[in-house]
Amino acid sequence: MADTIEESNISYEELMDLENDFEDVEVEIIRKQYEMSKALYAKRAELVSQIKAFWPLVFEAAPMDIDEYIQPSDSALLLSSLKSLSVTRFELDEDPVKGDPRSIAIRFEFDDNDHFEDKVLEKKFWWRAGKDGFRGYVSEPVEIRWKPGKDLTDGLLSLAKAVYDEQKGKPRPAGKDKKQEKEPLTDKQKALKEKIDQTGMGGVSFFAWFGYIGEYITAEESREALAEEAEERRKRKAGEAVPKKDDEDEDMEDAEDSDDEDDDDDLDIFPAGDAVAMAIADDLWPGAIKYFVQAQEQDILSEIDEELDDEDDDEEEEEDQEEAPKRKKQKA
Amino acid sequence: MADTIEESNISYEELMDLENDFEDVEVEIIRKQYEMSKALYAKRAELVSQIKAFWPLVFEAAPMDIDEYIQPSDSALLLSSLKSLSVTRFELDEDPVKGDPRSIAIRFEFDDNDHFEDKVLEKKFWWRAGKDGFRGYVSEPVEIRWKPGKDLTDGLLSLAKAVYDEQKGKPRPAGKDKKQEKEPLTDKQKALKEKIDQTGMGGVSFFAWFGYIGEYITAEESREALAEEAEERRKRKAGEAVPKKDDEDEDMEDAEDSDDEDDDDDLDIFPAGDAVAMAIADDLWPGAIKYFVQAQEQDILSEIDEELDDEDDDEEEEEDQEEAPKRKKQKA
Numbered sequence: 001m002a003d004t005i006e007e008s009n010i011s012y013e014e015l016m017d018l019e020n021d022f023e024d025v026e027v028e029i030i031r032k033q034y035e036m037s038k039a040l041y042a043k044r045a046e047l048v049s050q051i052k053a054f055w056p057l058v059f060e061a062a063p064m065d066i067d068e069y070i071q072p073s074d075s076a077l078l079l080s081s082l083k084s085l086s087v088t089r090f091e092l093d094e095d096p097v098k099g100d101p102r103s104i105a106i107r108f109e110f111d112d113n114d115h116f117e118d119k120v121l122e123k124k125f126w127w128r129a130g131k132d133g134f135r136g137y138v139s140e141p142v143e144i145r146w147k148p149g150k151d152l153t154d155g156l157l158s159l160a161k162a163v164y165d166e167q168k169g170k171p172r173p174a175g176k177d178k179k180q181e182k183e184p185l186t187d188k189q190k191a192l193k194e195k196i197d198q199t200g201m202g203g204v205s206f207f208a209w210f211g212y213i214g215e216y217i218t219a220e221e222s223r224e225a226l227a228e229e230a231e232e233r234r235k236r237k238a239g240e241a242v243p244k245k246d247d248e249d250e251d252m253e254d255a256e257d258s259d260d261e262d263d264d265d266d267l268d269i270f271p272a273g274d275a276v277a278m279a280i281a282d283d284l285w286p287g288a289i290k291y292f293v294q295a296q297e298q299d300i301l302s303e304i305d306e307e308l309d310d311e312d313d314d315e316e317e318e319e320d321q322e323e324a325p326k327r328k329k330q331k332a
Numbered sequence: 333m334a335d336t337i338e339e340s341n342i343s344y345e346e347l348m349d350l351e352n353d354f355e356d357v358e359v360e361i362i363r364k365q366y367e368m369s370k371a372l373y374a375k376r377a378e379l380v381s382q383i384k385a386f387w388p389l390v391f392e393a394a395p396m397d398i399d400e401y402i403q404p405s406d407s408a409l410l411l412s413s414l415k416s417l418s419v420t421r422f423e424l425d426e427d428p429v430k431g432d433p434r435s436i437a438i439r440f441e442f443d444d445n446d447h448f449e450d451k452v453l454e455k456k457f458w459w460r461a462g463k464d465g466f467r468g469y470v471s472e473p474v475e476i477r478w479k480p481g482k483d484l485t486d487g488l489l490s491l492a493k494a495v496y497d498e499q500k501g502k503p504r505p506a507g508k509d510k511k512q513e514k515e516p517l518t519d520k521q522k523a524l525k526e527k528i529d530q531t532g533m534g535g536v537s538f539f540a541w542f543g544y545i546g547e548y549i550t551a552e553e554s555r556e557a558l559a560e561e562a563e564e565r566r567k568r569k570a571g572e573a574v575p576k577k578d579d580e581d582e583d584m585e586d587a588e589d590s591d592d593e594d595d596d597d598d599l600d601i602f603p604a605g606d607a608v609a610m611a612i613a614d615d616l617w618p619g620a621i622k623y624f625v626q627a628q629e630q631d632i633l634s635e636i637d638e639e640l641d642d643e644d645d646d647e648e649e650e651e652d653q654e655e656a657p658k659r660k661k662q663k664a
Contacts (some may be wrong), residue, residue: 004628005383005624008383010379010380012625015379015624015625016621016623018372018375018376019621019622021375025368025369029361029365032364036360038356039351041355044350049341050340050341050342051342052340053336244647274368289347289348293344293347
């Protein structure tokens, strides 16, 4: 018996085909769960709409993988004006048969607030497959109509949108070629890169999340990549020969964290945008009542009041734009 | 509109009833997923049985919430002799209609090894409801037939088993009464408590996990508690009056982290046993191929060799029982 896969008769392709079979089941399960819980989510929306602080408190009690991206000024804005949140599987809603159950739309509704004009901000995440082996969420920057001087992203989001609009029409070299044919940055890309470097992304606003792009993968490329993969799987299952790509091993790593992706990440103003979207869709959204109850038990509202009272003593730096504390107090 | 739940017309009971409706869907989904993926898990077991280091490597690449409990001597034992792992929903297997899909059995198979005689160690986790509001996993200590001087838990596991056997027959005060009628510790319980205090549970062997108990809740108590809850839900949905318990709010906290549980935890040699079981069942088990591939990519086997070469320089303390490194080297 072999110690490692190289010494065994099992190939990576066999393992990956099996992983894809598991993934097919997973996708079916997401579809069923969405159907089965739709009425319950509607009921929840109706119930919690009667508790004004529901969604703000859910965000206050959010798990670390969301909370770490919420700056004090974001938190103040959410507390004072987040009216509701909803997560839908929009491809399923549009086409229950062909739609991908993994694609999600995350919709925030806001009351009037001092920072932006929008009442609704909705960000869609399409589950896509790239010809380079990428599997995951891609998105488009969502513009926010900031009030003058109130942009929590300090221009980052609109720059990201401008770069996206400039890039999305361009034909893109597929797969491996990307590495070789590295194009020089455009002026807008240079400006964005400079801005990102200046900003130091640690303290960037949660609202920069609306700028997440991920990869530039069109619906066509995704369809083709999946069809190609399905055909290879079919052949391997039927025992037919499948031509090996030049470097399968490297391909596998590419799927996880390719150089290409790193390059794209350089110009993404919120590289963890997909992870945050998943945390919202798979944890915060289904667990909202649990997080709300936690927040109530910890009496977060009164804690926040106390914190805000002490605020002058605090060493928080990025808060020059923040006047939300005053609004907050009127409410609590 | 109300800011908090107290000011709204919504009661905690309404929210909790809705949570229970969501939980019902979740349970149905677990049932369906188990059915739909059974054949795939069988296929995976057959494939990976041809790669000797498969399960040891999966454990080497295990996520933090499992890995943090694996001491160097546990790791050496797993690397040298873990043959296979499997997770089953044993209540579903026994009774597809009435069985609870949440209950899980985690089964380890071992090759001959220097530490114990057992070829199979299987631990079952029953999903149970207590009359005090507890919902979660309970288990029984699993004995390990250690070879002389080779007990990685240094007697903790057999003490935990002795205490469990002594306690399980006893009638237990149900619900709130537990708090008042606190019985004095038996001699065995005292011995266990002393041993736990001496040990300093931070460095305890992963194999102490086989000693996790959780709560002492019988199948009957659980059935009765669930029937009671179902009846209350039915009444509330039908708009009938449900007598309020004396302190509903406290009840809710009890379900999360009661004083009782804390007391029980004092005598549990692996208080996080349920969380580790869930991490194995919901993450390590379905993601085994992913973790295996990660381990291969990181070339963990050769790293381990290097570490073992340097071992004399290391400051590891609890390793006086460890001779596994030698065995390890013969294999890699």
